[in-house]
Amino acid sequence: MTTTARWFTASLLGPILFLGASSGAWAAPPPAPAIPAADAPIGRTPPRLSYVDGEVSFWRPGASNWAPAQVNTPLAAGDETYTGNRGNLELQIGARAFVRAWGDTQLGFVNQEPDFLQFRVTAGHVSLDLRGVEPGRTVEIDTPMAAFTVDAPGYYRVDVSPERTAFITRRSGRATMTVAGGSAVAIAPSEEVVLDGATTPRVQSFVAPPLDVWDSWNYARTDELIDSMSARYVPAGVYGVDDLDHYGAWRVVPTYGAVWVPREVATGWAPYSTGRWVADPQYGWTWVDAAPWGWAPYHYGRWVYVDGYWAWAPGPLVARPVYAPALVAFFGAPGVRVVVGSPFVSWVALGWGEPLVPWWGSARFVDRPSWAGWGGPRVVNNVVVNRTTVVNVQNITVYNNTTVRNAVVAVREDAFGRRAVHEARVADVDVRRLEPVHGRLRVTPDASSFVAASGPAVTPPPQTLQRRVVATRRPAAAVARPDAPRERMAPAVSVPAPQIVPAPKPATATTPTPPRAPFGASQVERQRPSPPPRFETPRADTRPERTEPRAEPRVERPDARAPRSESRPETPRDAVRPPEASPAPRALPGEPANRVSPWRREGGERHSGTPAPTARATTPGRGAPSAVVERGDARRTSPKPAADHADRDERPARGRTDR
Numbered sequence: 001m002t003t004t005a006r007w008f009t010a011s012l013l014g015p016i017l018f019l020g021a022s023s024g025a026w027a028a029p030p031p032a033p034a035i036p037a038a039d040a041p042i043g044r045t046p047p048r049l050s051y052v053d054g055e056v057s058f059w060r061p062g063a064s065n066w067a068p069a070q071v072n073t074p075l076a077a078g079d080e081t082y083t084g085n086r087g088n089l090e091l092q093i094g095a096r097a098f099v100r101a102w103g104d105t106q107l108g109f110v111n112q113e114p115d116f117l118q119f120r121v122t123a124g125h126v127s128l129d130l131r132g133v134e135p136g137r138t139v140e141i142d143t144p145m146a147a148f149t150v151d152a153p154g155y156y157r158v159d160v161s162p163e164r165t166a167f168i169t170r171r172s173g174r175a176t177m178t179v180a181g182g183s184a185v186a187i188a189p190s191e192e193v194v195l196d197g198a199t200t201p202r203v204q205s206f207v208a209p210p211l212d213v214w215d216s217w218n219y220a221r222t223d224e225l226i227d228s229m230s231a232r233y234v235p236a237g238v239y240g241v242d243d244l245d246h247y248g249a250w251r252v253v254p255t256y257g258a259v260w261v262p263r264e265v266a267t268g269w270a271p272y273s274t275g276r277w278v279a280d281p282q283y284g285w286t287w288v289d290a291a292p293w294g295w296a297p298y299h300y301g302r303w304v305y306v307d308g309y310w311a312w313a314p315g316p317l318v319a320r321p322v323y324a325p326a327l328v329a330f331f332g333a334p335g336v337r338v339v340v341g342s343p344f345v346s347w348v349a350l351g352w353g354e355p356l357v358p359w360w361g362s363a364r365f366v367d368r369p370s371w372a373g374w375g376g377p378r379v380v381n382n383v384v385v386n387r388t389t390v391v392n393v394q395n396i397t398v399y400n401n402t403t404v405r406n407a408v409v410a411v412r413e414d415a416f417g418r419r420a421v422h423e424a425r426v427a428d429v430d431v432r433r434l435e436p437v438h439g440r441l442r443v444t445p446d447a448s449s450f451v452a453a454s455g456p457a458v459t460p461p462p463q464t465l466q467r468r469v470v471a472t473r474r475p476a477a478a479v480a481r482p483d484a485p486r487e488r489m490a491p492a493v494s495v496p497a498p499q500i501v502p503a504p505k506p507a508t509a510t511t512p513t514p515p516r517a518p519f520g521a522s523q524v525e526r527q528r529p530s531p532p533p534r535f536e537t538p539r540a541d542t543r544p545e546r547t548e549p550r551a552e553p554r555v556e557r558p559d560a561r562a563p564r565s566e567s568r569p570e571t572p573r574d575a576v577r578p579p580e581a582s583p584a585p586r587a588l589p590g591e592p593a594n595r596v597s598p599w600r601r602e603g604g605e606r607h608s609g610t611p612a613p614t615a616r617a618t619t620p621g622r623g624a625p626s627a628v629v630e631r632g633d634a635r636r637t638s639p640k641p642a643a644d645h646a647d648r649d650e651r652p653a654r655g656r657t658d659r
Contacts, residue, residue, distance in 0.1 A: 055084025070452035077476035184504035240295030284360035286325035315376035322373025346410035353379035
């Protein structure tokens, strides 16, 4: 066994050997039903809400209503997101894997298991840019007409409307589609599958169309995110590494090695002071920071104070980083329990090598000192201990960062998890009277504790959420935590149960895709018209005439219930609204709202809700490069497509205008 393997085994098993009981403000609560070990996931990183632009809303079971989405929120099973007419969002689900939603899109997070991630889409446009997929992991997208499972790197896109669902694979991606009442069907690389009809959808297959402007933006954004200088200092698998490049700088300190120093922080700033605590179904109280870079430094590593400034120290690189909801030590006044009526709750960022004492998880895990995921030395009371030392939690009394001015952050108990820290922080804290306290946090969350922001938020149409989806697994059951409210609050969002279909089996359950003939030689793949100029915007009051009939479907699926069609279904021309009847079109990611989007929904229809405010500019350094494209007498800025993508440049395109 290698040194790294021995360390990792000890890190996971070590907490079971540590002895001690809690005391003080978090005295051990009465015995409660233990959460199964599987429900206290050590090292299971939740999806991260990594990018928000425009109108994006978030809801979690337990919340009273939709709230504005907050960057750096870790998602849990049951969470729902919605993008307004000019909204865009991004979820990071792996070090090199991203899920993005465009305007008017409902995207729900259904389930997370070690080998399985499950999402639901009832309306809108979702892309999965998976530059890397862990072996044995499957990502599933559930839609009202079919469930799509992905287990290979590639680029995938799903577009869902009330009458049609389309799924596209690119970059050697492959997927499996399971229709309600039908068998599993393989989707080959560079293929588009279209399901038409609300009750008995018919399945048709086409060669993947050329990239549109949103696909190109996705390509370019991912290219930048995975090309990060900070990756050389941070263990592989840590999310949000690219943010460190744009908001801070790396330095080398002899005692701690490479450390990252944030730029432009306020005078007197301290870690864990610019955000709020949020109730998480899996991890209990979780820190959500308001800074755009506030993911990696608050869930990994340690904070150190060097020469008058704060720095984040990831420590020596480890083979596998371990996610934590926060890396802090909690404090309380002697003899005061943290329950309703107590004065305040306080905490401080853990220093170099100090152990984390979990307040979440099973009875075998909570209140046991742990260094899981930490590769540096282990420090207890400013003394380095070896890895075989049995640590009694009662003996941990010293945390180095408490000596730094403003490092201890405190709020009143009635504001903890209900308001942002900067709104409720207690100014003067006598750190000499504080004692470290451990165990479960006995602060009961209310409806405001399940979301990280407050204020008005765009809400999806009721019919959108009520659409039933097809899935291969049932939604994850809610975890009943000992600190959860006893009275269950009425949910603001009611999601219907999915229609369960058998999970596809590798090779045996899928229908092999016939080998693809050279383009132009197949009887079902005729030459298509030349594509229009790249990013050209269709006219608002008409559609370009086709010079050739639309190609026939390449493959007739055995599970298609409707008769085979001789051509691709087309929205009638008279369904296009005149310019004066249509509200302003949605903006592209990072594009001002007053510019015309080159992408149109089916039939020219656009969202007719409340007009959105001007879209926020893309974070400096984060958006795709721009290119000025001339169209008649108009000029607009469009995301510049990523170069040299074979699936875009080597395959002739169709003059499609209905997508």
